[in-house]
Amino acid sequence: MKTLSQIPLALLDVNEAARPKMPPIAGARDEDRRKGRHLAAIHRHYLSEVAQIAAILERIKAGDAPPGALASIVLHSDMRKNFEVAGTLCGHQCAVLKMHHDIEENSMFPALAAQGNSALGKVIDKLRAEHAVIHELLSRLGASAEALATAPDAAQFDQAFDVFFALRQAVLSHFKYEERELEEAIGFYLDGSIRNSVYEAQPMQF
Template sequence: MPFIDDASRPRVSGSVELTPRQRAGGDHLRMIHDHFRHELEALTRAVQSLQDGAGDVDAVRAGVHGLAPSLTAQQVAGMCGQVCRFLTMHHSIEDQSMFPAVATLEAYAPVAQRLAEEHLVVHAHLELVDDLALAVRSHPSRVGELVEAVAALRADLESHFTYEETEMAEPLGLLGLGV
């Protein structure tokens, strides 16, 4: 699977000073990403709990939010599917509206292009996580693969989110784009 290479990313941020009002789009993007960070943290706990109880999947007590009574392999698969669908939807919206608008600003076009390319890497991660979550339902011995896939997804997605938050705040503010 390809991975996200931080060192080869184009950088533009810091070239303009934004007003508090102009920073609103970047702040909102960060809040959306923080929601996904929270969901991925819960997913990580769920798959790790599933792994801890892999010998008796029905007895898994995940406590995803500290309150959930139990998560079976089927419930974890559903959770994976939900996270994957919402992230795909979020990236589709960015690809179809935000990045084309940002690309109209010449200096930020390479950043928008790079972020769109990274969405393909993240999508590959999401497909693997979803496939493994479904596989674990009938083959609990594959839960270790799912744990590793979720960890890889989180690492690349966190890198992607941080880059996007840093590099997109300025063009969002300059263009007056909401997220």
């Protein structure tokens, strides 16, 4: 059996078809769901960064200038400098997403898995498996970002570009699944101290 590192980029995904469903939790209230929806707000923060970086990479690939909303990111007429910018942004994205997943793996997932809900346990196992896929993509993106920093050329940029957009697709799908299946469980099962440890220990936007 191939390890994740041996799977070609085009075939490395989160396997949506294998996702178990979380049935409604008896006794869950709207208040519980409201607390659980805060995870989606955290995800929107990350996806905002992903969207900005995606726009910058697409502009670099097209040889175009950044739109006004991205004026804080200065692109250059020297394409090598733009490739360096791309490497820096990709490296940053690796760091923030890894931090987010580490918080979930070390705090939220163990606390939810300990509740003894078998359906929830299956969802947590699937989310962990998806984290492994995303971490492999992050590892590949990190390597591509380092390569861009040392050899900022078109071939290295194209590789980073392809890995970034594979990562983006995986993260978008993963976040939606996690938000949908854990919305009730987070508010129903987790006490405020655990939720706060997950929600407050998030990195700020760049």
